[in-house]
Amino acid sequence: MTEFQVNTAVIGNQSNSTVAIDKNGNFVICWTSFDQNGVGGIYAQRYNNDGVRQGNEFKVNTITTGDQSIPTVAMDANGNFIISWTNFDENTSSTGIYAKRYNNDGVPQGSEFKVNTDINSILNPTVAIAMNANGTFAISWSKFDLDGSDDVPPLELPMALLLLKIPFPSPAKMGLRAATTATQVF
Numbered sequence: 001m002t003e004f005q006v007n008t009a010v011i012g013n014q015s016n017s018t019v020a021i022d023k024n025g026n027f028v029i030c031w032t033s034f035d036q037n038g039v040g041g042i043y044a045q046r047y048n049n050d051g052v053r054q055g056n057e058f059k060v061n062t063i064t065t066g067d068q069s070i071p072t073v074a075m076d077a078n079g080n081f082i083i084s085w086t087n088f089d090e091n092t093s094s095t096g097i098y099a100k101r102y103n104n105d106g107v108p109q110g111s112e113f114k115v116n117t118d119i120n121s122i123l124n125p126t127v128a129i130a131m132n133a134n135g136t137f138a139i140s141w142s143k144f145d146l147d148g149s150d151d152v153p154p155l156e157l158p159m160a161l162l163l164l165k166i167p168f169p170s171p172a173k174m175g176l177r178a179a180t181t182a183t184q185v186f
């Protein structure tokens with residue numbers, strides 16, 4: 001296979017691309033597109049195992065407040081996938097982590113959802129996502145724990161949310177903590 005252009009829109013800046021592949025070699029690529037159609041956002045394109053486009057590129061995020069950027073994608077063995085991204089300055093003071101699930105035909109499986117619950121912290125924009133062959137996925141990120149003092153440097157705390165295919169259990173039911181005040185080592 002030779003190199004090929006993924007995005008069809010060439011207005012603005014397209015960057016931060018990432019890819020996931022299923023057991024048959026079908027794959028999805030997602031990226032950040034700035035100023036596309038007057039609004040930036042997260043876009044994706046599906047391909048079969050011969051590198052042939054499957055449908056058109058599509059916009060992932062529906063929320064447009066803040067700056068949507070730095071996507072990541074994971075895919076199960078059957079081609080179902082999830083895309084997660086960072087929303088900077090969603091309420092002028094915090095960063096949000098969002099995700100959206102798709103079936104192997106690229107049809108959304110529900111709406112985008114907010115992953116993190118802490119809206120008063122500064123999050124590291126690097127988000128990682130993994131999905132096993134059966135579609136169970138985990139999303140991780142880190143946040144800076146601010147104590148309100150200018151004299152104490154922020155602690156970077158790793159965070160995680162593990163979600164099963166359907167139904168989505170709450171993190172509390174799974175024994176996961178949404179936040180902690182103690183230092184976490186990873």
